[in-house]
Amino acid sequence: MKTEFExxxxxxxxxxxxxxxxxxLTLGFYRFWMKTRLRRxxxxxxxxxxxxxxxxxxxxEKFTGFLIALVMLALxxxxxxxxxxxxxxxxxxxxxxxYLVAAVIALPLIYFASYRAKRYVYARTRWRGxxxxxxxxxxxxxxxxxxxxxxxVITLGFLWPRMTFKLEKFRTDRTFFGDQRLHxxxxxxxxxxxxxxxxxxxxxxxxxxxxxxxxQVTTTAxxxxxxxxxxxxxxxxxxxxxxxxxxxxYLRYRVVALRYLxxxxxxxxxxxxxxxSFPRILGINIGGYLLTNICTGLAxxxxxAAASGILILFYPGLADFGIFASGAVREGxxxxxxxLPSTGLTVAFALFLYMATLLFFSVFRQTxxxxxxxxxxxxxxxxxxxxxxxxxxxxDRDHAGQAEGMAEAFDLGAAI
Numbered sequence: 435m436k437t438e439f440e441x442x443x444x445x446x447x448x449x450x451x452x453x454x455x456x457x458x459l460t461l462g463f464y465r466f467w468m469k470t471r472l473r474r475x476x477x478x479x480x481x482x483x484x485x486x487x488x489x490x491x492x493x494x495e496k497f498t499g500f501l502i503a504l505v506m507l508a509l510x511x512x513x514x515x516x517x518x519x520x521x522x523x524x525x526x527x528x529x530x531x532x533y534l535v536a537a538v539i540a541l542p543l544i545y546f547a548s549y550r551a552k553r554y555v556y557a558r559t560r561w562r563g564x565x566x567x568x569x570x571x572x573x574x575x576x577x578x579x580x581x582x583x584x585x586x587v588i589t590l591g592f593l594w595p596r597m598t599f600k601l602e603k604f605r606t607d608r609t610f611f612g613d614q615r616l617h618x619x620x621x622x623x624x625x626x627x628x629x630x631x632x633x634x635x636x637x638x639x640x641x642x643x644x645x646x647x648x649x650q651v652t653t654t655a656x657x658x659x660x661x662x663x664x665x666x667x668x669x670x671x672x673x674x675x676x677x678x679x680x681x682x683x684y685l686r687y688r689v690v691a692l693r694y695l696x697x698x699x700x701x702x703x704x705x706x707x708x709x710x711s712f713p714r715i716l717g718i719n720i721g722g723y724l725l726t727n728i729c730t731g732l733a734x735x736x737x738x739a740a741a742s743g744i745l746i747l748f749y750p751g752l753a754d755f756g757i758f759a760s761g762a763v764r765e766g767x768x769x770x771x772x773x774l775p776s777t778g779l780t781v782a783f784a785l786f787l788y789m790a791t792l793l794f795f796s797v798f799r800q801t802x803x804x805x806x807x808x809x810x811x812x813x814x815x816x817x818x819x820x821x822x823x824x825x826x827x828x829x830d831r832d833h834a835g836q837a838e839g840m841a842e843a844f845d846l847g848a849a850i
Contacts, residue, residue, distance in 0.1 A: 435820045439812035440486070441479035443801060449475055450800040454793045466500065467493030472800070473555075480812045482561065483820065491558035499554075503547075541583070542576040549575040549605070556609060557832035562823070567832050569608040578604055591633055595625035595691070602695050611701050612826040620698035628690040635680030639673050685719075686712045696815070703822035709814040718810065722803035726795060729802075733794040738787070 453468035470493045477489040553568040560566070582597035599622035606618035689712040696708035 435483035435817040437812045437815040437817070438481045438484060439479050439809040440481055441476070441805065441809065443805065446475060446805050447797070447801045450797040454797050458789050458793050463497070466496035469493075469496065476808055477559065480808065482815070482817055485562050488560040489558055490560065491554070495554075542580050545579040546572045546576040552605065553832070561611070563828070564612040564826060565829050565831065567610040567829055568605070569610075571604075571608055575601075575604055591636055594633075595629045595687075596622040598622070598691055599625055599695070606695075606699060610829055611704075612829050614701045614704075614826045616699060616701045618695065618699055620694060624694055624698075625687070625691050628687045628694075629684075631683040632680050632687055635676050635683060639676040639680065642673050642676070685716065689715050702826070703819040705818040707816040707818060709816075710811065711814065714810055715807065718806045719803060722799070722806060725802040726798040729798045730791065730794045733798075734787070734791055737790055741783075741787070 449471065453464070453471055456464040457468050470489075470491055473489045473491065477487040480487050549568075549572040553570065553572070556566040556568040579597075579601055582593070582600055586593045586597050599618075599620070603618040606616050609616040689710055693708045693710040696706050696710075699706050
């Protein structure tokens with residue numbers, strides 16, 4: 435059974451622009467409803483065997499969950515921060531150690547939040563009228579993730595593919611479609627080969643950094659000059675290039691891993707076949723982000739020119755700046771003079787332009803990056819064993835309390 439994608443650029447552009455504008459005008463409060471409307475649009479465009487997915491979540495669920503999570507996190511992090519800062523000053527006479535400990539403590543909370551967010555999304559997703567579901571195991575998932583992260587760190591990244599596979603298996607084996615439990619097959623070693631180029635680039639880059647640091651320490655102790663200047667410049671220039679190549683291979687690994695994991699997922703007799711193409715995904719991202727930045731720049735040029743005209747009407751002293759009046763106000767080079775805006779208005783206007791930039795970037799990213807990526811994912815996905823779907827029965831509704839509140843509080847829920 436092939437999957438189709440029935441979306442068009444025009445509707446998603448207008449929907450993204452309208453909902454993002456409302457989010458800015460409401461100082462971000464509308465973003466919970468914005469995400470709901472976008473999800474419904476994207477979900478309905480994905481149609482396995484011609485039947486669209488359904489998203490039945492509500493904006494108010496996300497909003498109330500966010501408020502609850504925000505209060506809980508404020509109390510938890512506030513009390514914890516006070517204790518850590520006090521202990522850090524008492525022992526080390528500095529607060530840096532407290533921040534490091536707080537960062538380590540925040541990691542499991544992030545994994546905890548991401549699992550709860552997935553649980554809510556699955557609980558509000560349907561296909562052929564059948565609900566998806568994810569078992570409540572966020573706490574255990576966070577501990578398992580921290581264990582795999584520790585192993586990855588002490589092996590200098592060698593076990594990253596194992597972490598990828600094990601965490602995906604943890605989630606998949608607790609996922610249901612109706613009364614049918616999903617299963618993640620395969621082995622983590624199936625991902626190791628695609629991760630090897632990334633690992634080699636990272637090891638080489640960090641090895642060069644360690645070598646330069648060691649040479650600097652040893653030669654400084656001997657009151658000699660650091661490495662030969664040409665050798666130093668070569669290594670300094672080559673290291674960022676090596677990291678950039680490593681990033682390229684990591685992006686390829688992400689696509690290969692997603693394809694491998696999808697091809698080894700089953701739900702009873704139903705399976706998946708993914709034909710994701712890394713060159714296609716890479717082209718979508720390069721072209722999409724290029725278009726996104728160009729369109730964002732052009733949109734802000736129009737907004738800036740219009741804003742300049744309005745400012746000049748109220749503050750004639752800005753006439754000398756012409757169409758760049760809004761830029762002068764934003765940068766603070768025009769303020770508190772005769773016929774010029776006050777400092778308070780300058781700050782408010784700079785904030786407005788900043789939020790407008792984020793608005794347009796989000797809108798064009800949805801249109802030129804996310805939309806074609808979803809389309810490629812859908813068009814390269816097929817299901818097998820369709821005759822077994824009739825045996826799958828409905829599952830009880832999962833309320834998934836607090837929705838994605840904690841993920842939103844950590845700003846993990848920005849993408850749909």
